[in-house]
Amino acid sequence: MRDQHDFTNAERPEVLAQARLLVGRTLRQLYGEDVEVPKGKGAFGQLVEWLHFGYPPNSLKEADFPVANLELKATGAVSSRKGWRAKERLVLSNINYLDLAQEEQFETSTFYVKNGQLLLVVYFWVAEKSPLEYRILGVGVIEIAGMNPVDRQIIRDDWTKIRQAVLDGRAHELSEGDTSYLKAARKGAGTGQDDRRQPFSSVAAPNRAFSFRQSFVTRLIEPLIDGSKKLREDEQALVHDEVELETKTFDDLVLERFEPFLGRTVEGIASELDPNLNRTAKGFYADVARRMLGVSTRRIEEFEKADIIMKTVRIQSRRKRPRESMAFPAFRYRDLAKQTWLDSDLRDALSKRFLFVFFVDDGESYRLSHAAFWAMPETTLEGEVRPVWEETQRRIKSGRADDLPTSGESRVAHVRPHARDAADTDITPDGSHVVKKCFWLNAAFIGKIFEETARTNQP
DNA sequence: GCATGATCATGC
DNA sequence: GCATGATCATGC
Numbered sequence: 140m141r142d143q144h145d146f147t148n149a150e151r152p153e154v155l156a157q158a159r160l161l162v163g164r165t166l167r168q169l170y171g172e173d174v175e176v177p178k179g180k181g182a183f184g185q186l187v188e189w190l191h192f193g194y195p196p197n198s199l200k201e202a203d204f205p206v207a208n209l210e211l212k213a214t215g216a217v218s219s220r221k222g223w224r225a226k227e228r229l230v231l232s233n234i235n236y237l238d239l240a241q242e243e244q245f246e247t248s249t250f251y252v253k254n255g256q257l258l259l260v261v262y263f264w265v266a267e268k269s270p271l272e273y274r275i276l277g278v279g280v281i282e283i284a285g286m287n288p289v290d291r292q293i294i295r296d297d298w299t300k301i302r303q304a305v306l307d308g309r310a311h312e313l314s315e316g317d318t319s320y321l322k323a324a325r326k327g328a329g330t331g332q333d334d335r336r337q338p339f340s341s342v343a344a345p346n347r348a349f350s351f352r353q354s355f356v357t358r359l360i361e362p363l364i365d366g367s368k369k370l371r372e373d374e375q376a377l378v379h380d381e382v383e384l385e386t387k388t389f390d391d392l393v394l395e396r397f398e399p400f401l402g403r404t405v406e407g408i409a410s411e412l413d414p415n416l417n418r419t420a421k422g423f424y425a426d427v428a429r430r431m432l433g434v435s436t437r438r439i440e441e442f443e444k445a446d447i448i449m450k451t452v453r454i455q456s457r458r459k460r461p462r463e464s465m466a467f468p469a470f471r472y473r474d475l476a477k478q479t480w481l482d483s484d485l486r487d488a489l490s491k492r493f494l495f496v497f498f499v500d501d502g503e504s505y506r507l508s509h510a511a512f513w514a515m516p517e518t519t520l521e522g523e524v525r526p527v528w529e530e531t532q533r534r535i536k537s538g539r540a541d542d543l544p545t546s547g548e549s550r551v552a553h554v555r556p557h558a559r560d561a562a563d564t565d566i567t568p569d570g571s572h573v574v575k576k577c578f579w580l581n582a583a584f585i586g587k588i589f590e591e592t593a594r595t596n597q598p
Numbered sequence: 599g600c601a602t603g604a605t606c607a608t609g610c
Numbered sequence: 611g612c613a614t615g616a617t618c619a620t621g622c
Contacts, residue, residue: 220610221610421606421607421608421615422607422608422615425615450615465615466614466615467614467615468613468615469613546600553601553602557604557615558604559604559606560605560606561604563605574603577614582601
């Protein structure tokens with residue numbers, strides 16, 4: 140037992156002053172060597188609670204600091220050449236599907252009351268270090284009520300959408316790609332033993348937790364870290380006036396921006412919006428899509444924060460599918476051999492939100508067909524992509540990196556080279572050199588997405 | 599005509 | 611120079 144002042148019932152300024160003492164230090168510097176480190180993922184946070192604030196870890200409904208009205212969260216940051224980045228999503232609180240269905244107001248919801256005011260402790264995560272040696276980079280209060288109105292509205296839309304899925308009896312179909320900043324992230328081993336009841340369906344749903352998406356956490360922690368303010372000259376916001384979000388959701392607003400251009404040729408749209416666009420550039424279609432959204436920069440603030448991947452796709456009208464499959468980043472054979480499906484790069488990439496912008500060939504030019512948000516259904520991810528990934532891993536491990544699943548083996552995904560040229564190779568676990576490869580979504584599968592979304596998004 | 603292997607273009 | 615997104619080339 141430590142002889143340590145308990146801050147549980149302190150006022151907010153006192154809690155904050157105590158929190159600031161952490162900045163620039165490690166727990167070892169503050170509390171010495173003689174500390175037992177708990178096992179598991181939350182060790183750092185638990186140590187801060189106990190050593191620095193003098194209370195034992197808990198999972199009460201009540202805030203960690205009820206008087207100050209603050210919930211303590213610790214989150215890791217990693218350093219990259221682009222600056223500090225959140226190491227992972229920030230898990231806020233478990234979703235109780237039965238309770239959520241009863242909660243009509245976001246501002247009075249269990250989620251908001253518990254997580255609307257966070258005391259965030261940001262530490263510098265380094266793989267091989269003990270949590271006692273993490274340097275604390277910054278602390279600060281993050282209040283949803285204090286966020287800019289657009290962010291706040293998008294979070295409220297996300298919460299509403301997750302709740303609506305529960306009301307529709309679709310809690311088991313929720314996917315991390317359904318929402319923008321706040322997502323329903325899976326918890327547990329994914330074996331089914333953590334499944335929960337939902338109120339409007341007899342199907343059990345995986346255990347999920349409200350979480351801020353990793354890309355959003357990156358933006359939350361930046362102002363808390365000294366000297367990490369960034370000028371983002373290549374980025375513009377999509378929504379300029381929060382009033383726009385009072386009558387419609389962020390998703391609706393995005394899709395509405397495409398409406399005036401439906402059915403028009405890409406050349407016609409380009410000459411109206413920006414005659415200077417380079418029509419021969421590989422990114423011409425993506426440029427036109429950004430202009431339709433009202434943005435002239437390469438990046439879009441809300442899409443960066445929500446990690447929304449915008450894909451422009453050209454459909455061959457005859458076959459109702461694109462000519463090309465869709466590539467993902469090349470993998471490293473030895474990395475893939477070591478990963479598990481749940482922490483694989485592929486699962487990560489396919490759990491994102493996509494915004495597809497479809498152009499259809501009319502024989503002479505491409506015309507805007509429609510745009511649609513899309514997330515890969517959990518059943519497809521687990522039932523169809525996972526086997527491809529596992530088979531790929533199996534073959535790499537058994538020395539068959541030059542013989543990976545082809546598009547005939549799955550409806551959804553396959554593996555193909557993705558390199559500068561045939562000499563651009565990567566080393567495999569058994570030491571041979573094989574041309575770099577990546578996972579691809581089959582062109583026919585993209586065609587299915589086109590047809591499904593066309594039904595609900597066309598005029 | 600498509601599957602598959604190969605390579606280009608661009609931005610950092 | 612490399613990663614990534616995009617597209618070409620060819621043999622079945």
